[in-house]
Amino acid sequence: MQPGYYFEDSVQQQERERIFARCWNFVGFAEQVAEHGQFLTVEIGGTSVVVQNFQGELRALHNVCTHRFAKIQEEKCGKRALTCPYHGWTYDKEGTPFIPGNAKYFQLDDAGRKARALRSFKLEQCGRFLFVRLAEEGPSLPQYLGPYADILLHLSEIFTDQVDDQRSLWQANWKLGVESVLEVYHVGLVHPESFKNYVQARWEIDVGEGFNNGVAYLSENSAKWWDGVRQRLKLHQSQRFPNYDHFFIFPNLAIGLSHGCLMSVQTYTPLTPQTNELHYRIFMAASDLEAGRQAAVRKAVVENVTTFNRVILGEDQHIMEQVQKGNAQMSMAPVHGSNEARIRKFHQHWHHWMSLASGENAKRD
Ligand code: FES
Numbered sequence: 123m124q125p126g127y128y129f130e131d132s133v134q135q136q137e138r139e140r141i142f143a144r145c146w147n148f149v150g151f152a153e154q155v156a157e158h159g160q161f162l163t164v165e166i167g168g169t170s171v172v173v174q175n176f177q178g179e180l181r182a183l184h185n186v187c188t189h190r191f192a193k194i195q196e197e198k199c200g201k202r203a204l205t206c207p208y209h210g211w212t213y214d215k216e217g218t219p220f221i222p223g224n225a226k227y228f229q230l231d232d233a234g235r236k237a238r239a240l241r242s243f244k245l246e247q248c249g250r251f252l253f254v255r256l257a258e259e260g261p262s263l264p265q266y267l268g269p270y271a272d273i274l275l276h277l278s279e280i281f282t283d284q285v286d287d288q289r290s291l292w293q294a295n296w297k298l299g300v301e302s303v304l305e306v307y308h309v310g311l312v313h314p315e316s317f318k319n320y321v322q323a324r325w326e327i328d329v330g331e332g333f334n335n336g337v338a339y340l341s342e343n344s345a346k347w348w349d350g351v352r353q354r355l356k357l358h359q360s361q362r363f364p365n366y367d368h369f370f371i372f373p374n375l376a377i378g379l380s381h382g383c384l385m386s387v388q389t390y391t392p393l394t395p396q397t398n399e400l401h402y403r404i405f406m407a408a409s410d411l412e413a414g415r416q417a418a419v420r421k422a423v424v425e426n427v428t429t430f431n432r433v434i435l436g437e438d439q440h441i442m443e444q445v446q447k448g449n450a451q452m453s454m455a456p457v458h459g460s461n462e463a464r465i466r467k468f469h470q471h472w473h474h475w476m477s478l479a480s481g482e483n484a485k486r487d
């Protein structure tokens with residue numbers, strides 16, 4: 123990947139059309155939109171999308187009113203009818219507007235109102251993970267996720283207790299955000315007091331068919347700490363992922379698991395070519411404790427893991443903002459060692475989608 127790919131407008135425009143419009147994008151969790159009227163909004167490649175619950179049915183629609191183009195839902199999530207805040211056009215699950223004063227001012231018949239319907243997008247879910255695709259044609263979500271479909275189903279069952287939800291604006295291209303989590307080569311220097319003590323300097327990578335995974339082994343102290351937490355809080359630990367297991371699903375979903383007890387879910391959404399928004403959520407495994415029991419222990423654990431995560435992500439943000447500045451001064455391509463093979467795999471995926479002509483979007487490497 124040439125350095126220019128991290129800051130050029132033309133590259134971002136192509137990414138919007140070739141990657142973000144054609145791939146399945148992770149947008150949120152089913153529990154955020156479980157009830158009628160609940161919604162969440164996301165930006166996908168420059169398109170504002172609302173996922174809204176209509177009497178139990180989820181729909182993904184363009185979040186821009188077709189009257190005079192105000193954004194309809196302004197919040198990241200909430201509970202509210204799909205009503206434009208400007209003049210009150212209200213949309214149904216097909217995206218068709220009910221128009222206040224229609225008979226008097228517009229005289230639109232059914233066909234006329236339908237012609238003003240919001241664009242509708244593909245929405246599928248895997249367990250509690252919701253995905254949206256803007257392009258009409260393309261692989262189904264299970265095809266797209268390949269071996270990750272089964273993993274997301276498993277994680278959906280285990281990690282049901284959300285303990286944090288944060289966003290931060292990075293002065294760095296979204297791809298640098300992604301790259302920050304795909305290797306542990308940087309851990310000793312960038313995270314000397316935090317992540318370095320958390321894991322052993324032992325790391326295995328799987329960039330085989332369909333995968334972009336890494337597993338590190340927790341340090342003895344962290345494993346002990348997590349075992350204590352698991353017992354005190356009676357957590358339903360994932361037996362499948364007992365280490366520090368990390369997954370990346372193209373284009374921008376990263377998932378890290380700690381001792382099968384904690385899951386961190388991160389997305390790096392491109393804003394401008396030189397900025398991205400990190401959105402991360404932390405979940406603990408479900409617990410067998412009755413509500414209210416061990417409240418002080420739980421509070422201390424939540425405080426510990428949320429602070430720890432914030433520190434690490436802040437350290438990553440700092441270094442990647444330096445990398446962004448450095449890229450602008452270079453004309454050669456970066457070089458990746460074998461310990462950075464997950465970044466190479468990410469770049470392969472990126473080139474794959476960028477080089478597909480339109481109409482070829484059903485393919486996947
Ligand atoms: S712009 Fe939405 S109702 Fe007028």
Ligand SMILES: [Fe+2]
Pocket residue numbers: 302303308309312313434438
């Ligand atoms: Fe890091």
